[in-house]
Amino acid sequence: MMADLKALNFNFQPTTPRDADALSDFLGRALKLPAGAPLLDEKHMGWKYWTARPDWEGSRSFTAQHHGAIVAHAAVWPVRVRVSGQEVAAVHAIDWAADRKYPGVGTLLMKQIGAMVRMMVATGGSEISRLILPVIGFRPHSELCQFARSVRPLAQALTAAERNWKLPARLLRDSFRRLWRPLSLPRGWSATPLAPEEVPEGLWPRSTPNTAVTARGPGFYRYFADSPFAQHVLFGLQKDREPAGYFCLAFAPHAARIADLWLPSTNVEDWCAGFRTAAVVAASQKRVYEVS
Structure with a gap:
């Protein structure tokens, strides 16, 4: 049976x-996650939802409850x-889930969160989420693309979770691409590991009359460096x-992602060189099979 929202009182x-166990149980059921899924790890939840961040006060995880039971959840990623x-001040909604017995309660929770900030951002999501977002005020702005390059095709194929007739073709394609355009450092470019506090102030993103940026700084990256789950390493780029x-x-296991990259330069060739340098550094790690 489905409940009538108008006849129910929810506690947002x-x-x-203290809610970690109940939240883990709810998310596991609502998102159909297997036992031991990283999203349900207590340390991971603690870091993502409750560890202090310089850009947000208090908890970043919110629920709708009915008679003390969680019926919807959404967390925010401050931006x-x-x-x-x-x-x-803006947020990116993550880990959004609701009990199907209470249709609409997830939308109500999102509206409660939206009232806390001036802007909300959403990327990707399930097919249902993408259908709901326009109903609660989201509108398409731009497309987000992701690119990946296999840097150790054979090792990647041998450890692939999905093995079917496409695997040999993928191995051949990735091997050809690796040989056709091998990764190499651009002339004059290099990279050195840095602590967040060592990044020169002038290198952090700054907006211009034509460009909006998201704020980053030492405190922001210190939060990532202290992650108990995924290793994050910051590098300084040098040109000449x-x-x-x-x-x-x-x-992540067998993979490295260029999670962020910034240059004050407006020269496209500099940006290309920066990404090439980051890809070379990522691929230099022997346990990395793919860079994205």
């Missing part, structure tokens, strides 16, 4: 570490958008031995 409230000389920018690599 932030979660605390500070710098544009036209001002900084706008002069500081030119930075990038951050996030490591």
